[in-house]
Amino acid sequence: EERYESLSPSEFFYRNREIAGFSNPTRALYQTVRELVENSLDATELHKIPPDIKIIISIKEPPDLVSILVEDNGIGIPHEEVPFVFGRVFYGSKYVLRQSRGVFGLGIKMAVLYAQITTGKPIWIRTSTMNSKIIAEYRIKMDISRNMPIVISANFRKKRSKWHGTIVKLITKGNWTLARRRIEDYIRRTAMITPYADIYFKGPDVELIFKRNTRKMPTPPKVGKPHPYGIDLEMLRRLIEIHNRNITLRDFIMKCFEGVGEGIAHNFLEWARLNGDKKLKDLSTSEIENLLNKMKSYRGWRRPRALSLSPLGEDLLRKGIERILSPEYVVTVTRKTSSYSGNPFIVEVGLAWGGKIPMVRSPILYRFANKIPLLYDEGVDVARQVVDKIDWSLYRVKFPAPLAVIVHLCSTKVPFKGVGKEAIADVVEVEKEIENAIKEAARSLRKYLTLIERKRALIAK
Amino acid sequence: EERYESLSPSEFFYRNREIAGFSNPTRALYQTVRELVENSLDATELHKIPPDIKIIISIKEPPDLVSILVEDNGIGIPHEEVPFVFGRVFYGSKYVLRQSRGVFGLGIKMAVLYAQITTGKPIWIRTSTMNSKIIAEYRIKMDISRNMPIVISANFRKKRSKWHGTIVKLITKGNWTLARRRIEDYIRRTAMITPYADIYFKGPDVELIFKRNTRKMPTPPKVGKPHPYGIDLEMLRRLIEIHNRNITLRDFIMKCFEGVGEGIAHNFLEWARLNGDKKLKDLSTSEIENLLNKMKSYRGWRRPRALSLSPLGEDLLRKGIERILSPEYVVTVTRKTSSYSGNPFIVEVGLAWGGKIPMVRSPILYRFANKIPLLYDEGVDVARQVVDKIDWSLYRVKFPAPLAVIVHLCSTKVPFKGVGKEAIADVVEVEKEIENAIKEAARSLRKYLTLIERKRALIAK
Numbered sequence: 001e002e003r004y005e006s007l008s009p010s011e012f013f014y015r016n017r018e019i020a021g022f023s024n025p026t027r028a029l030y031q032t033v034r035e036l037v038e039n040s041l042d043a044t045e046l047h048k049i050p051p052d053i054k055i056i057i058s059i060k061e062p063p064d065l066v067s068i069l070v071e072d073n074g075i076g077i078p079h080e081e082v083p084f085v086f087g088r089v090f091y092g093s094k095y096v097l098r099q100s101r102g103v104f105g106l107g108i109k110m111a112v113l114y115a116q117i118t119t120g121k122p123i124w125i126r127t128s129t130m131n132s133k134i135i136a137e138y139r140i141k142m143d144i145s146r147n148m149p150i151v152i153s154a155n156f157r158k159k160r161s162k163w164h165g166t167i168v169k170l171i172t173k174g175n176w177t178l179a180r181r182r183i184e185d186y187i188r189r190t191a192m193i194t195p196y197a198d199i200y201f202k203g204p205d206v207e208l209i210f211k212r213n214t215r216k217m218p219t220p221p222k223v224g225k226p227h228p229y230g231i232d233l234e235m236l237r238r239l240i241e242i243h244n245r246n247i248t249l250r251d252f253i254m255k256c257f258e259g260v261g262e263g264i265a266h267n268f269l270e271w272a273r274l275n276g277d278k279k280l281k282d283l284s285t286s287e288i289e290n291l292l293n294k295m296k297s298y299r300g301w302r303r304p305r306a307l308s309l310s311p312l313g314e315d316l317l318r319k320g321i322e323r324i325l326s327p328e329y330v331v332t333v334t335r336k337t338s339s340y341s342g343n344p345f346i347v348e349v350g351l352a353w354g355g356k357i358p359m360v361r362s363p364i365l366y367r368f369a370n371k372i373p374l375l376y377d378e379g380v381d382v383a384r385q386v387v388d389k390i391d392w393s394l395y396r397v398k399f400p401a402p403l404a405v406i407v408h409l410c411s412t413k414v415p416f417k418g419v420g421k422e423a424i425a426d427v428v429e430v431e432k433e434i435e436n437a438i439k440e441a442a443r444s445l446r447k448y449l450t451l452i453e454r455k456r457a458l459i460a461k
Numbered sequence: 462e463e464r465y466e467s468l469s470p471s472e473f474f475y476r477n478r479e480i481a482g483f484s485n486p487t488r489a490l491y492q493t494v495r496e497l498v499e500n501s502l503d504a505t506e507l508h509k510i511p512p513d514i515k516i517i518i519s520i521k522e523p524p525d526l527v528s529i530l531v532e533d534n535g536i537g538i539p540h541e542e543v544p545f546v547f548g549r550v551f552y553g554s555k556y557v558l559r560q561s562r563g564v565f566g567l568g569i570k571m572a573v574l575y576a577q578i579t580t581g582k583p584i585w586i587r588t589s590t591m592n593s594k595i596i597a598e599y600r601i602k603m604d605i606s607r608n609m610p611i612v613i614s615a616n617f618r619k620k621r622s623k624w625h626g627t628i629v630k631l632i633t634k635g636n637w638t639l640a641r642r643r644i645e646d647y648i649r650r651t652a653m654i655t656p657y658a659d660i661y662f663k664g665p666d667v668e669l670i671f672k673r674n675t676r677k678m679p680t681p682p683k684v685g686k687p688h689p690y691g692i693d694l695e696m697l698r699r700l701i702e703i704h705n706r707n708i709t710l711r712d713f714i715m716k717c718f719e720g721v722g723e724g725i726a727h728n729f730l731e732w733a734r735l736n737g738d739k740k741l742k743d744l745s746t747s748e749i750e751n752l753l754n755k756m757k758s759y760r761g762w763r764r765p766r767a768l769s770l771s772p773l774g775e776d777l778l779r780k781g782i783e784r785i786l787s788p789e790y791v792v793t794v795t796r797k798t799s800s801y802s803g804n805p806f807i808v809e810v811g812l813a814w815g816g817k818i819p820m821v822r823s824p825i826l827y828r829f830a831n832k833i834p835l836l837y838d839e840g841v842d843v844a845r846q847v848v849d850k851i852d853w854s855l856y857r858v859k860f861p862a863p864l865a866v867i868v869h870l871c872s873t874k875v876p877f878k879g880v881g882k883e884a885i886a887d888v889v890e891v892e893k894e895i896e897n898a899i900k901e902a903a904r905s906l907r908k909y910l911t912l913i914e915r916k917r918a919l920i921a922k
C-alpha cells in the first residue's frame with residue numbers, strides 16, 4: 001500500500017530546491033550569484049588575501065539562458081577535491097567552529113543542480129592552489145539520485161605563473177530582467193561590508209566597479225573549540241570516543257572545551273564533586289550523562305572568546321558605509337563578544353544619516369550575517385523587529401528622516417531561519433545585543449543631531 | 462589548510478536542527494508533538510480511517526524531562542520498515558505526488574534525534590498493520606554520523622485482536638510551561654481542520670477532548686502523475702530511462718503525464734512537429750531537450766486535476782470552524798483546482814463572525830496547509846499578506862470587529878518556506894487564489910452584515 005523509499009541528500013534538495021532559494025528562474029539567478037560570490041570571498045578573506053572578485057553575467061540566448069562567471073584570487077581548490085566540492089551535497093571545508101559565510105556544504109551544489117536540470121550543462125571550473133604546480137580544469141555534473149559527481153572532463157596543465165584562485169562558470173535558466181535589481185543591490189551591499197575588496201561586476205547593460213578604499217582587513221578567525229554551554233550528549237560521547245582513553249577527566253575538559261584553564265577545571269570538578277583523575281575509559285554511560293548535566297549547569301565557565309570570530313570593526317564598517325551610502329554622518333559600534341547556547345557572537349551596528357540617504361518613514365535596514373547581505377524575509381528578521389521597537393524620538397529622530405540602520409551579526413553559528421540564509425531568528429541574546437548596539441549608536445547620533453540643530457538655531461538668529 | 466569533509470543527512474540536521482524547528486527545549490517540545498500528530502493523522506485519514514488520536518504529555522522529572530506518547534488507529538508500519546522509518550533521515554512513504562501532511566521523510570527522525578541528544582533515551586514504538594498477525598515493539602536510536610538506525614530492542618508477539626495502528630513514546634528535554642499554550646493551540650486548530658477526528662489530549666494539569674461532530678471524511682487523494690509544466694530535464698531523462706525503450710513517443714507522453722489523452726497528445730505532437738511514432742530509445746540528448754522545451758511551452762495541456770488532492774470541502778470546513786470558534790456566522794468557500802508550475806492546488810477559506818470571536822483590530826488569521834495548522838512566521842506567510850491588503854470596509858467590516866479568517870491550502874507541493882513547515886511562500890498563483898477565495902466569502906459576509914444591520918435599524922424604530 002504505502003511505498004517506503006530512501007532519498008539521497010541531492011535528491012532531497014532537487015525535489016525541494018525552493019527551500020534553498022531556487023524556486024524559479026528569477027530567484028535562482030540571484031541565489032546562484034550569491035553562492036558563487038560568498039564562496040569566493042571566504043576563499044580570499046579567511047586567508048587574509050585582499051579579495052579581487054570578478055562577476056560576469058551575460059545572456060547566452062534570449063530570453064532566459066544566462067551565463068554566470070565568477071573569478072577570485074583565493075586559495076583555490078585542491079584538484080582531487082574538486083569533484084566532491086562541486087558534485088556532492090553536504091561536502092565542504094566549513095564544518096568547523098569558525099566564522100565564515102559558508103556553513104552548510106550545499107551552496108554551489110544547488111547552483112550546479114539548477115543549471116543541470118534547466119539546461120543539461122555541466123559547471124566549468126579552473127582552479128589552482130597557492131603551492132600547486134598545476135592548473136586544474138574540470139567540467140562536472142551531478143548524479144542526483146546517488147549524490148555523487150559526474151566528471152565530464154578533467155584537464156591539468158603546468159602552472160607557469162604564480163596564479164592562484166578559482167574561476168567558476170555556469171549556464172543556467174535565469175530571468176535577468178526580473179533579477180537584476182536584487183543582484184545589483186546584493187553586489188552593492190557586499191561592497192559595503194567588504195571595503196577592502198575589489199569587486200567588478202559586468203552584466204547585460206550594467207557595469208559596477210568597487211575599488212577597495214582600504215587595504216586593512218579584519219583578522220581571520222581561528223578554528224575554536226566547543227563551549228560547555230553548547231554541548232549535548234552526542235557531542236560529548238564523540239569527544240570522549242575520539243580521545244586517548246587514558247586521558248584524565250581533568251585533562252579532557254581542559255583540552256576539548258573553550259576557555260577551560262587549570263583553575264577553572266579545578267573549581268568545576270570540585271563544585272561538581274567529580275574525580276578529575278578518573279580516566280576517560282572508566283566513565284560509565286550514566287557518569288557521562290551526569291558530566292553533561294554538571295557542565296551545562298555550572299555557572300563558572302569563562303565567557304566564549306572572539307578567537308573564532310572576525311568582525312569588521314568600527315573603522316572598516318564606517319568605511320564601507322561611507323563608500324556606498326555617502327551619508328552626511330556615520331556612527332559605528334562593535335560590541336564585545338557575547339554568546340547564546342555556548343556560541344560566541346558579536347553584533348556590529350552602523351547608523352547613517354543624511355547626505356545621499358533618502359527621506360523615509362521608517363529606517364532603511366541593511367542586514368548582514370557573517371558579511372553576507374540579507375535581502376529577503378525582512379519581516380521575520382530579528383533586526384527588523386528590534387529597529388521597529390526602538391523609540392527613535394528619544395534620539396531626536398523625527399520621521400520622515402534620512403536614516404539608515406546597518407546591522408551585522410558575526411557568529412560561529414548564525415541562527416539562520418533556513419538553509420537559504422535570508423533571515424535571522426529571534427534568539428533572545430542576539431535580540432538584546434542588537435538593541436543595545438543600536439541604542440549605543442543612537443546616543444551618538446543624538447549628540448550629532450542636537451549639535452546641528454543648535455547650529456541651525458544660531459544661523460537662524 | 463582547509464579540511465574537506467562529507468556529512469550524512471542526519472549529521473547535517475543534528476548540527477542544524479534549529480532549521481527543522483528544534484532550536485530549544487520549548488520549541489522542540491512543540492515540534493515533537495506536531496511531528497507525531499501529523500504522522501498519525503496521515504496514517505488514518507489517507508486510508509479513510511476515522512482518526513482516533515491520543516496524545517499524552519507528562520513531566521517525567523522536573524523541571525524539563527518530558528514524556529510524550531501519541532497513539533493512533535492508523536494503518537500501522539510494516540515491522541521490517543520500523544528501523545528505517547524511525548532511524549534514517551530522508552526515509553518515508555510520502556515521496557509521491559499526493560496531498561499529505563508528511564512530505565520530507567524527516568519529521569519523526571528529528572524528534573528521535575533531539576530526544577537522544579538531550580536524554581540518551583531511545584524512542585519506543587508499538588505497531589501493527591491491518592493484515593499483520595503480529596504486534597511489533599521496538600526501541601530505536603540513531604547512528605547520527607552514519608544515518609542508520611540502532612535497534613536497541615525488538616519484540617514481536619502474536620496479535621490476538623483486530624488492533625491496528627501505532628503507539629510512539631519519547632522521553633525528551635522539553636519546556637512544558639513555556640510550550641503549553643502553543644501546543645494546546647495547535648491541538649485545538651487540528652480539531653478545527655479535522656472535525657471527523659476524535660482527539661484526546663492529556664497534559665500536566667490540562668485535558669482536551671474533541672469528539673468528532675461528523676463521520677463524513679474527505680475522499681483520500683490518489684497518487685498522481687507529473688504535469689508537463691512541472692517537469693525538468695532530470696525528471697524527463699529519468700522517466701525515459703525507466704520506461705520500456707520500445708515505447709513510442711506518443712504512448713510515452715500519454716502514459717507518463719497528467720491529463721494527456723489521445724486527442725491532446727496528437728495536437729501537441731503536431732504543434733511541436735515531433736514524430737509520435739519515434740521510439741524512446743531513438744531519442745538523442747538534444748531531442749530530449751527539445752521535447753522538454755516544447756512540452757513546457759505548449760499551451761494546450763489540460764489543467765491539472767484534483768485527483769491527487771483532498772480538500773475538506775465547504776461543509777466539513779464549516780463544521781470544524783463551528784466546533785472550535787463558536788461563531789455567530791460562518792461562510793466557507795472551496796475554490797476549483799488551480800495550479801502553479803504544474804502542481805495542482807486548491808484554496809479553501811472560511812470567514813467566521815461574532816459569537817465567541819473577540820473584537821480585534823485586524824482579522825485573526827488561522828492558517829492551514831494540507832490540514833497542518835501553521836502557528837509561526839505569520840509575518841512572511843502569503844495568507845497574512847493577502848488578508849492585510851484586503852479593503853474590508855468594502856464588505857461592511859469596520860474594525861474593531863469580531864472577525865476570523867481561516868485559510869487552507871491543499872497541494873501535492875505546498876510552497877513551504879522551510880523544512881519546519883511554518884509559513885507559505887508568496888507564489889503568485891497561490892496568492893491570487895487566496896485573494897479570490899477571501900473576496901468570494903467576504904461577499905457572503907457582506908450580505909449577512911447588511912441583513913443584521915437592517916434588522917437592527919428596524920428594531921431601533
Ligand SMILES: Nc1ncnc2c1ncn2[C@@H]1O[C@H](COP(=O)(O)OP(=O)(O)OP(=O)(O)O)[C@@H](O)[C@H]1O
Pocket residue numbers: 035039040043072074075076077085086091092093094101102103104105106107108109165166463
Ligand atoms: N571559489 C572557491 N575557492 C575556494 N574554495 C571553494 C570555492 N568555492 C567553493 N569552495 C570549496 O567548496 C566547498 C563547498 O562549497 P559550498 O558553497 O557548496 O558549501 P559551503 O560554502 O561550505 O557552505 P554553504 O552551503 O553555506 O555555502 C567550500 O566549503 C570550499 O571549501
Ligand SMILES: Nc1ncnc2c1ncn2[C@@H]1O[C@H](COP(=O)(O)OP(=O)(O)OP(=O)(O)O)[C@@H](O)[C@H]1O
Pocket residue numbers: 002496500501504533535536537538546547552553554555562563564565566567568569570626627
Ligand atoms: N503513526 C504512524 N503510522 C503509520 N506510519 C507512520 C507513522 N509515523 C510515521 N510513519 C511512517 O514513517 C514515515 C516517516 O515519517 P516522518 O515523519 O519521518 O516523515 P514524513 O511524515 O514522510 O515527512 P515529514 O518529514 O514531512 O513529516 C512516514 O512517511 C510514514 O510512512
Ligand SMILES: [Mg+2]
Pocket residue numbers: 035038039101102103106107108
Ligand atoms: Mg558556499
Ligand SMILES: [Mg+2]
Pocket residue numbers: 496499500562563564567568569
Ligand atoms: Mg512526518
